[in-house]
Amino acid sequence: MKLTVVGGGSTYTPELIDGFARLRDSLPVEELVLVDPAAERLELVGGLARRIFAKQGHQGRISVTDDLDAGVDGADAVLLQLRVGGQAAREQDETWPLECGCVGQETTGAGGLAKALRTVPVVLDIAERVRRTNPDAWIIDFTNPVGIVTRALLQAGHKAVGLCNVAIGFQRKFAGLLGVTPSEVHLDHVGLNHLTWETGVRLGGPEGEDVLPELLSEHGEAIAADLRVPRALVDRLGVVPSYYLRYFYAHDEVVRELRTKPSRAAEVAEMERELLKMYGDPELDEKPELLAKRGGAYYSEAAVDLAAGLLGGGGSPYQVVNTYNRGTLPFLPDDAVIEVQAAVGPKGPTPLSVPAVDPLFAGLMANVTAYEDLALEAALRGGRERVFKALLAHPLIGQYEYADALTDRLIAHNREHLAWA
Structure with missing residues (x-):
């Protein structure tokens, strides 16, 4: 089995490598290729990756290359984890929206749209090159904004599935609170990428007992604290919202906070510098503790599980993924x-049936889906007016003066990545 990771020079890749090594019975990788144009980073990450495999007794071969076509040739699955423009572009996404009083974040709002515009054309080009060399390969997208990127891939006819680590994070958290193993926890997880709610927490599988009421009663304070929202809000919702919902439920509060502290991009960039120094140590043969602060917790477990299922090697019978709706949520296309x-x-993936969704959540999903339609159109066809309409449709913006001002800033900060600008 051959797997290829595009964006393999990411400082987060050792987390993925550690998962491949630990979970090799589920996913017996014989060849792993890390592809990245950043040669220096790639060599550092690749060296550590080989040492992790060696320490854990994994017999698979790891190679690195900046040649995408060679890297994906013959791959059974290709994992996408790239960041067009790097942390510098993320820094911009998180700052210029604040000038208009809007949330600055890399996956939602104006910053999320900027990332989509930079990313979709690049990902589609990669996917086309994968299809030319191996049309049967699965593409697993972890590149944000996952929902929009996955839709672009599916719309172009690629064998693609989107993956996010929010659900597996909740599964692990709830298992700890309930004193059970993670495999015993099945989430009634519903929504769009980074716009989801846990409407049930079942023990044993999709037909198991729903213990969400008990979980909220006994651990509501801790859950709310993790989400950084009042316990009363969680009780009133009766579900557990993703922490990304805080951008919607407490928008102005978040904007005030973001204006008073360094951006997350700046924090991550500093972390990356430290991590790369560590990766250069020939004695390091495991992922360093600092990596846990980098983000993307449990990504490796989720990625292995999904790849194993898609490639016929097993994996959990039910997994949270990003895929076409196809009637699962009747209020969405x-x-x-x-x-x-x-x-x-x-x-x-074949989505499981979902009980009727509360209008409080369904309405926001429908609104953001409409925005994602317009965002994808802007990413595929370009043009200032398409960008403006997508921003105007986003529930975190929604006012024409803001949308106009944000459009100008988005184009100014991303001109080098926009072929039409």
Whole structure:
């Protein structure tokens, strides 16, 4: 089995490598290729990756290359974890929206749109090159904004599934609070990428007992503290919202906070410098503790599970993925990309049925889906007016003066990445 990681020079790649090494019985990787144009980073990450495999007794071969076509040739699955423009572009995404009083964040709002505009054309080009060399390869997208990127891939006819670590993070957290193993926890997880709610927490599988009321009663304070929202809000919702919902439920509060502290991009950039120094140490043969602060917790477990299911090697019977709606949520178009539990196998994911969704959540999903339609159109066809309409449609913006001002800033800060600008 050959796997290729595009964006393999990321400082987060050792987390993925550690998962491949630990979980090799689920996913017996024989060849792993890390692809990245940043040669110096790639050599550092690749060296540590080989040492991690060696320490854990994994017999698979790891190679690195800046040649995408060679790297994906013959791959059974290709994982995408790239960041067009690097942390410098992320820094911009997180700052210029604040000038208009809007949230500065890399996956939602104006910053999220900027990332989509930079990313979609690049990802589609990569996917086309994968299809030329190996049309049967699965593409697993971890590149944000996952929902929009996955929809672009599916719309272009690629064998693609989107992956996010929010659900597996909740699964691990709830398992700890309940005193059970993670495999015993099945989430009723519903929404769009980075716009999700846990509407049930079941023990044993999709038909198991829902212990969410008990969880909220006994651990509501801790859950709310993790989400940084009042306990009363969680109680009133009766569900556990993703921490990304705080950008919607407490927008102005978040803007005030973001204006008074360094951006997350600046923090991550400093972390990356430290990590790369560590990776250069020939004695280091495990992922360093600092990596846990980098973000993306449990990504490796989720990625291995998904790849194993798609490639026929097993994996959990049900997994939270991003895929076409196709009637699962009747209030959304069939070609919307939703994030829900699905049965995963070699033919791809099949979403499980979802009980009726509270209008409080369904309305926001429908609004953001409309924005994602317009965002994808802007990413594929370009043009100032398309950018403006996408921003105007976003519930975190929604005013024409803001949308106009943000459009100008978005284009100014991303001109080098926009072929039409």
